[in-house]
Amino acid sequence: MKIECPHCGLRSVEEFRYGEIPRVPESITDPDARDIDRIFMKQNPLGMTVEAWFHDFGCRRWFRLERDTHG
């Protein structure tokens, strides 16, 4: 599997580190519950999603990546 780094081009996924973007649902209003959700709960989307990736063995910069988790 390869990932397109906006700075370095197409590189193997082994060079990258995954970073989740926490998205706490609006329906959770209690501040403590929002903290718990942000720390532990996951989006785990099935399909197209936007993620943060860090190019560990390359430019060492964060970037946003749109990816299909189904395919």
Next chain:
Amino acid sequence: MNEFIEARVGLRWGEQKPSYDVVIIGGGGHGLATAYYLATRHGITNVAVVERGYIGSGNSGRNTTVIRANYGIPASVRFYQHSLDLYRTLEAETDRWIMHKEKGILWMHHTEMGIRTERARAHMNQAFGAQTTFVTPEEIKQIVPEVDLEGGGRYPVLGGSYHSSGATARHDRVVWAYAEGAMARGVDVLQRTTATGIRVEGGRVTGVETDQGYISTRTVLSATAGHTTTITDMVGLRMPIRTHPLQAMVTNHYRQTFGPIVASAELAFYVSQTPRGEMLMGAEWDRQPSYSYRSTSEFLRSCAAKAITILPFLSDLKILRQWTGVCDLSPDSSPIMGMTPVEGFLVSTGWGTWGFKAIPAGGEQMAELIATGRTPDLIAPFRLDRFARDRLLADAGSAGTQ
């Protein structure tokens, strides 16, 4: 499963009824074991197991079949040791040959830090009932003469632990044994039936929608693996689960008997010999969250490199097959079992890359919880609310897959 095996195993498929006492979503090891123990230990047989593919087609059929209890925290050691004990008697209990073989597991370390951790873990294991002893490089060489103690010059073997009760079993036979036992007592296992929704009224489960029709029930257990959040989304439950692929491969057969299971902690690599003589091996889970069953050449390359670093003879073998499963990983690398804020909706998840060994105990304990309505002491620490209560069970080092 082909017709020949079906006829021999004696599976009797049920017809979907409009109502059940318990509906279990997921016809893998955990789901079927729960149904089996509900029927055998608690006399609850009005149970349906809903499976979207065929039984054992998920991670129960894709793992590397290692059974062990050498975990790093007391709650886990107790739980997995109980599971290991249940595996030992499973053939006698079900009257089915699951090809269970106790062969021991050698867990090697290549750093000073790793040695320290391993020594502590061996003591802790003994204190809580697991047979684990610390071993020196010389002892490792005696247990597995094939090991390269130099580790290719880069990963010298400094020591490790030997867990003598480590075992393997044939994964699909475990699934069939539980399925057959449950079916014989009246449980309906419904293959090619996909759960498409869960009906909740006033905070309580009232039924399950499937593509084969609606089932009315007051108790639903989610025993799915990679698709845990697909199910929990149906009741609006937030879960600390992320789905990552885990890959494995086997070589052609090695002509000699290779005794124990061998694992390397720092390399994140493990290998054992199947009853057919193939060398079965796996490594860490894939970094990207994904539901994809696609296997990669990166895995073959990195896993093969690790394999020949500690067991050079493997370079003479050829890779036969590779495959991928999708795993439900929890933040603290421990499973999540028990009740949820939705009344009547239970989960058995977070089995990540360590679910096969836990099938008997997971099933038995979830069955007790469903039958009695009380969480058994053995699985109480693994409750879902441990995250909000800040009672995490961090044990990533014992998974061997990261």
